[in-house]
Amino acid sequence: MTSPFALPKQPPTPATEPRLKPDAALQTLDLSKDYGDGMGLMSELDLVINKGELVMLVGPNGAGKSTFLGLAAGMLEPSNGWAFIAGSPAGTVPARAALSYLPDNPVLYDDLSLSEHIEYVARLHKTVDWQDYADDLVDMFGLGDRIDDLPSRFSRGLKQKTGLVLGLIRPFTVMLVDEPFVGLDTPGQETLVEIMTDVVAQGASIICSTHQLDLVPSANRCVGLRDGELAYDGPATAAKIRELVGGE
Amino acid sequence: MTDVETPTEALLDLRRARRHNRLSEVHWIDALYRVYMVGLAAVIFIMFAVSQLPNDRLTNEEALQFANEAPMWLGLGFAIAIGIGLRSGGRGGPLVLEAPVVMHELNAPVSRASVVRRPAIKQLRFMAFAGAVIGAIIGEVAAQRLPVNPAVAIACGALAFALAGMLASATALAASGRRLRWWPANFLAAVIIGWSVLDVLGKRTTSPFTLLADIAFWPIEFRALALFSVVLVGVAVWLGLSRIGDLSIEHALRRAGLVSQLRFAVTLQDVRTVVLLRRQLSQENARLRPWIRIGRLKRKSFIPPTWKRDWQSYLRFPFPRLLRMAMLGAVAGLSLGALWRGTIPMIIVAGLALYLVAYDASEPTAQEVDHPTRWESFPDAPGVLILQHIAAAFVVMAFICLIAAAAATLLVPFAVVWKLALIMFVPVALASAVSAMISTAQGAPDMAGLAGLGPDVMGWLMIARLIIPPAITIIALLPLLSAGSDPNAINTTKVGNATVYSLFAVGGAILYLRTRKPKHL
Numbered sequence: 072m073t074s075p076f077a078l079p080k081q082p083p084t085p086a087t088e089p090r091l092k093p094d095a096a097l098q099t100l101d102l103s104k105d106y107g108d109g110m111g112l113m114s115e116l117d118l119v120i121n122k123g124e125l126v127m128l129v130g131p132n133g134a135g136k137s138t139f140l141g142l143a144a145g146m147l148e149p150s151n152g153w154a155f156i157a158g159s160p161a162g163t164v165p166a167r168a169a170l171s172y173l174p175d176n177p178v179l180y181d182d183l184s185l186s187e188h189i190e191y192v193a194r195l196h197k198t199v200d201w202q203d204y205a206d207d208l209v210d211m212f213g214l215g216d217r218i219d220d221l222p223s224r225f226s227r228g229l230k231q232k233t234g235l236v237l238g239l240i241r242p243f244t245v246m247l248v249d250e251p252f253v254g255l256d257t258p259g260q261e262t263l264v265e266i267m268t269d270v271v272a273q274g275a276s277i278i279c280s281t282h283q284l285d286l287v288p289s290a291n292r293c294v295g296l297r298d299g300e301l302a303y304d305g306p307a308t309a310a311k312i313r314e315l316v317g318g319e
Numbered sequence: 320m321t322d323v324e325t326p327t328e329a330l331l332d333l334r335r336a337r338r339h340n341r342l343s344e345v346h347w348i349d350a351l352y353r354v355y356m357v358g359l360a361a362v363i364f365i366m367f368a369v370s371q372l373p374n375d376r377l378t379n380e381e382a383l384q385f386a387n388e389a390p391m392w393l394g395l396g397f398a399i400a401i402g403i404g405l406r407s408g409g410r411g412g413p414l415v416l417e418a419p420v421v422m423h424e425l426n427a428p429v430s431r432a433s434v435v436r437r438p439a440i441k442q443l444r445f446m447a448f449a450g451a452v453i454g455a456i457i458g459e460v461a462a463q464r465l466p467v468n469p470a471v472a473i474a475c476g477a478l479a480f481a482l483a484g485m486l487a488s489a490t491a492l493a494a495s496g497r498r499l500r501w502w503p504a505n506f507l508a509a510v511i512i513g514w515s516v517l518d519v520l521g522k523r524t525t526s527p528f529t530l531l532a533d534i535a536f537w538p539i540e541f542r543a544l545a546l547f548s549v550v551l552v553g554v555a556v557w558l559g560l561s562r563i564g565d566l567s568i569e570h571a572l573r574r575a576g577l578v579s580q581l582r583f584a585v586t587l588q589d590v591r592t593v594v595l596l597r598r599q600l601s602q603e604n605a606r607l608r609p610w611i612r613i614g615r616l617k618r619k620s621f622i623p624p625t626w627k628r629d630w631q632s633y634l635r636f637p638f639p640r641l642l643r644m645a646m647l648g649a650v651a652g653l654s655l656g657a658l659w660r661g662t663i664p665m666i667i668v669a670g671l672a673l674y675l676v677a678y679d680a681s682e683p684t685a686q687e688v689d690h691p692t693r694w695e696s697f698p699d700a701p702g703v704l705i706l707q708h709i710a711a712a713f714v715v716m717a718f719i720c721l722i723a724a725a726a727a728t729l730l731v732p733f734a735v736v737w738k739l740a741l742i743m744f745v746p747v748a749l750a751s752a753v754s755a756m757i758s759t760a761q762g763a764p765d766m767a768g769l770a771g772l773g774p775d776v777m778g779w780l781m782i783a784r785l786i787i788p789p790a791i792t793i794i795a796l797l798p799l800l801s802a803g804s805d806p807n808a809i810n811t812t813k814v815g816n817a818t819v820y821s822l823f824a825v826g827g828a829i830l831y832l833r834t835r836k837p838k839h840l
Contacts, residue, residue: 074500075499075500075502075503076497076498076499076500077498077499077500077567078497078498078565144426145426145568146426146568146569146572147569148567148568148569162568164428164429164430165428167426167427167428168428170426172426174422178418178419178421178422178423179419180337180417180419180423182337182340182341182344183333183336183337183340184340187333187336187340190333191329191333191336191423192423192427194326194328194329194332194333195326195329195330195333195423195424195427195429196326196427196428197326197428237423
């Protein structure tokens with residue numbers, strides 16, 4: 072009989088779980104997700120992402136990419152297994168402090184301007200001297216003249232840029248990004264690739280769900296998912312990505 | 320990076336900024352006008368309800384007997400409210416956080432309790448206030464018939480209902496913070512409701528909810544034991560707030576998305592979308608395995624495909640939906656019993672209860688409306704397909720009418736019920752099925768088209784869209800008013816004749832359904 076409570080179980084430690092690597096940027100152990108209708112979406116996924124890696128997460132529609140990112144971010148609760156961010160279980164305060172998560176659809180307040188969004192997120196994450204960096208990011212994404220506007224009234228592309236600024240303004244060691252290139256114009260896409268490359272060079276890790284081939288030269292690694300299972304883990308090449316996306 | 324401030328300060332500062340931005344967007348004249356209109360409607364409703372009460376006051380002895388029996392019933396009402404709270408808590412409720420709050424604030428490295436505690440207290444406060452208003456109104460209405468001081472009746476009614484509101488909300492918060500699964504939450508709800516039912520049947524006070532209800536009856540008889548329920552509410556509030564930060568983020572995010580859509584659908588008066596989203600919110604999905612599997616038909620079968628498809632849909636209804644349908648049928652029956660006993664406004668309650676059940680019975684029709692391209696491919700006039708769904712919906716509503724008739728026998732002699740049921744059965748089942756199908760088939764309002772008619776006409780049309788469908792069910796019940804109140808001289812002829820007129824409304828509704836077509840055609 073299952074427990075009447077759905078509280079998270081006690082997480083494993085390196086002493087109880089020899090597979091656990093505390094210095095990994097992201098690690099999943101037997102990670103599974105079942106939405107309760109008998110259809111398993113993620114089944115016992117074991118994955119280690121090291122510090123300073125830029126990983127492209129690819130797979131056909133319904134492969135479980137967004138579910139994997141949601142589980143790793145602590146936004147979804149695993150049916151079984153664990154996700155660790157910088158050695159801490161996903162969803163805990165240290166994991167949240169180390170993580171920046173950008174979902175596929177930017178989530179923005181209706182009643183805060185772009186500058187207020189930036190200030191709020193930066194201060195909430197205890198960022199110091201964020202003002203200059205915020206100005207740089209806003210300029211790089213071409214949002215300078217929209218700084219006092221409400222992002223909830225922005226177009227899809229501008230919302231995406233706002234989401235990226237918010238994801239980048241706060242300190243993090245691991246970034247999970249779901250389809251960040253969708254809706255971006257060409258300059259925006261180029262800026263994003265440039266920033267991601269720069270962030271990884273500074274030692275942070277990025278796991279980016281995308282089929283954008285522009286990112287291939289910067290990516291250290293490609294993880295392919297199919298039906299919630301690991302289909303590929305190796306170097307990122309355009310041919311491999313096409314194969315994984317096509318589901319061949 | 321060094322810490323320059325605690326994130327809690329940032330949280331408070333930005334909440335202030337958001338409040339300031341929101342208030343600067345408010346059109347105060349419009350807001351005050353809305354408050355005035357709602358207040359006016361509430362006063363008219365209360366005056367109408369009071370005017371419906373008999374003028375005779377109860378004697379002291381009668382009032383004392385009332386105070387001995389009524390708290391069990393009120394306690395049962397409170398237990399049901401708390402059961403609903405538990406059910407909501409088992410599904411991640413009752414809090415509805417905005418999606419950005421979940422995404423940015425609950426994902427920030429701050430204590431989640433500090434983010435959630437404020438909305439939780441706000442909700443407790445709102446529930447207490449709403450309960451107090453309802454309790455005060457009931458206290459005022461009751462004071463018209465009871466030999467009590469109206470001010471004390473209002474105060475005690477407000478206190479009892481405010482505590483009940485807080486208890487329901489706090490129980491839900493406690494269940495949500497402890498991540499109670501849906502099945503123990505529902506089990507607990509069933510236990511507390513069952514306990515109150517036993518109090519009603521045994522005319523005893525054993526349940527804490529009956530004790531809570533006793534507070535409302537203090538103006539008649541003061542029972543100190545009822546103070547225990549105040550302690551219970553305090554403990555529940557403490558339990559509700561103590562672990563609130565442990566709520567499920569997955570549930571919070573799901574609810575945030577659904578509730579914002581729900582609010583938008585309510586603004587548009589799009590009843591079908593409201594029903595759909597409410598089901599998703601309570602995770603009321605179709606069963607993977609039907610209750611009974613209907614096999615493949617033989618090659619030559621006279622059974623229409625629509626009829627079979629409709630029953631395949633009904634046989635996948637989850638148990639809570641079937642239970643709700645049966646309970647609404649019973650509510651309709653009890654309301655009709657009260658109507659026969661002289662409380663005429665209960666016809667509206669009965670009509671609305673049947674209309675709500677019929678909404679579930681029109682689910683297959685809703686599936687056609689939700690999938691216009693498939694509906695469009697039907698090789699006949701689109702309205703004909705909708706009409707084909709009436710038969711199964713009628714049979715479902717006939718079952719519900721049977722339940723209603725059985726429930727009515729609790730208040731009305733059996734001989735009266737069966738005589739009237741025989742006449743009313745077909746028109747009421749048909750009218751309720753058709754009325755819900757009209758509401759479903761009309762779909763979401765075409766705001767752009769309506770706006771072209773001007774604000775006044777648009778307002779009236781929106782009201783008509785909302786009122787006409789349930790009105791058809793209520794019209795079908797009107798012949799009952801001509802039955803007379805003497806159980807030995809029920810005027811079945813008059814009722815039968817009046818039924819003919821209600822069938823005209825049903826006929827008009829069917830003609831309207833015949834004209835329906837997919838939205839994009």
